[in-house]
Amino acid sequence: MIECTTTKESGLARLNIKGRIDTNTAPQVQKELDDLIAAGEQKIVLNLEEVHYVSSAALRVFLVTQKQLKRSGGEVILCGAAPSVMEVFKLSGFDQIFRVVKGEEGM
Amino acid sequence: MNQQGVFPAVTEILPDIAELVTAAARSCGMIDAHVAQLELAVDEACTNIIQYAYAGRDGGKIEILCEDDREDFLVAIRDNGVPFDQTQPTEPDLDSPIEERQIGGLGRFFMRKCVDDLTYLRENDHNVLILRKRIR
Numbered sequence: 001m002i003e004c005t006t007t008k009e010s011g012l013a014r015l016n017i018k019g020r021i022d023t024n025t026a027p028q029v030q031k032e033l034d035d036l037i038a039a040g041e042q043k044i045v046l047n048l049e050e051v052h053y054v055s056s057a058a059l060r061v062f063l064v065t066q067k068q069l070k071r072s073g074g075e076v077i078l079c080g081a082a083p084s085v086m087e088v089f090k091l092s093g094f095d096q097i098f099r100v101v102k103g104e105e106g107m
Numbered sequence: 108m109n110q111q112g113v114f115p116a117v118t119e120i121l122p123d124i125a126e127l128v129t130a131a132a133r134s135c136g137m138i139d140a141h142v143a144q145l146e147l148a149v150d151e152a153c154t155n156i157i158q159y160a161y162a163g164r165d166g167g168k169i170e171i172l173c174e175d176d177r178e179d180f181l182v183a184i185r186d187n188g189v190p191f192d193q194t195q196p197t198e199p200d201l202d203s204p205i206e207e208r209q210i211g212g213l214g215r216f217f218m219r220k221c222v223d224d225l226t227y228l229r230e231n232d233h234n235v236l237i238l239r240k241r242i243r
Contacts, residue, residue, distance in 0.1 A: 001122075020125075023154045024118035053125070053143075055150050056213035063210055070205055084143040091220055092213055093201035 001025070004032045013041040018050040021058035030061045033076075037065070042074030049080035054088050066098060077101060109174050116157045116167035116186065124153055124171055131173040132180050137242045144221035145180070145240045151214040152184055152193055152236055160188025160234055175242065179223070182238045191234050193218065194227045 002019035013036050021029055036044055046062070048054075066076045077099045081089065089095045110131040114120045128149050132142045153169055161167035170185040196219065199212035218225060224239040 020122060022118070022121050022150055023158075024121055053146065053150075055147060055154065056217055057154065059213060060210050063205075063208060066205060067208075084140075087140075087143065088147065088217070091217065092199075096202075097205045097208060 002028055004028065006032065006036065012043055012045050013039075014045045014047055016047040016050070020053040021051060021061075022053065022055045023057040026055075026057035026061045029058065030064070033061065033065045037068065042069060042072060043077070044069070044074070045077045045079050047079050048082070048085055051085055052082060054085050056092075059088070059092055059094060062094070062098065075099065079103065109172065111170070111172045114169045114171070116161045116169050116188075118154065118157055120169075121150055121153060124169070125150055127171060128173060128182055131175075132240075132242075135175040135180060135242060137180055137240070141240060141242070145182070145238070148218045148221040148238055148240075149182055149184070151218050152238065155193055155214060156184065156186045156188060156191070156234070160186050160191040162189070164188070178242060180240050180242050182240075184236045184238070185233050187233045190229050192227045192229075193236055194225045 002017060002025040005016045007014045015032055015036065017029060019025065033044065062076060069075055079101050080103060089100060110127060112127045114124055125146050129142050129146050132145055156169055167186060167188060172183040174181045193215060197212035197215045199216045200209050222238045222240045226237040228235040
């Protein structure tokens with residue numbers, strides 16, 4: 001189970017995700033991101049404060065979206081990741097190819 | 108203490124498998140950081156079984172058996188899909204810039220990184236994957 005909500009603050013689209021992002025739920029996150037891009041969003045903040053688990057399926061979605069947005073000068077920013085989620089970003093080198101911020105201050 | 112379960116091979120049950128394994132690991136005193144790594148390795152292994160060993164075939168089952176021997180925690184994952192050795196290494200590209208970064212291979216890479224030992228057996232038409240993780 002996963003819940004996604006989108007908000008927009010100071011020109012930044014924000015996708016708030018709650019739950020576990022695995023092979024089963026990653027397609028839902030992909031769809032939410034695709035919808036934001038289709039609506040013209042270029043900078044998307046993924047709020048991960050309420051995500052307690054990510055697998056490689058989540059990373060695949062983040063990477064596909066980051067590649068797509070970078071081509072048009074946009075970006076995905078990963079925000080509020082818990083230590084266990086951050087660990088997976090570090091293991092995969094994702095902390096090098098994404099802007100990873102703790103909270104609002106890094107944006 | 109042994110804990111086991113049999114699950115249908117569909118992605119919807121991945122959280123249930125995670126719950127079984129993490130509860131069993133915690134009950135034998137595994138520290139949280141190790142539990143999180145074990146959860147990731149088991150999730151990636153079961154995802155691969157669903158996607159590759161069963162390749163969308165209906166009716167497949169995944170059997171999970173957890174045991175501990177004081178120092179190590181073992182998870183045996185059994186399926187009767189096509190022969191599939193997940194211990195074979197993949198070489199995901201972790202250092203290249205975003206434009207060149209490839210998408211595949213991360214699941215098996217995580218499995219290797221997150222447990223201390225991975226063993227594969229083909230036994231009576233079943234794949235058996237054994238993940239070993241130190242409790243502390």
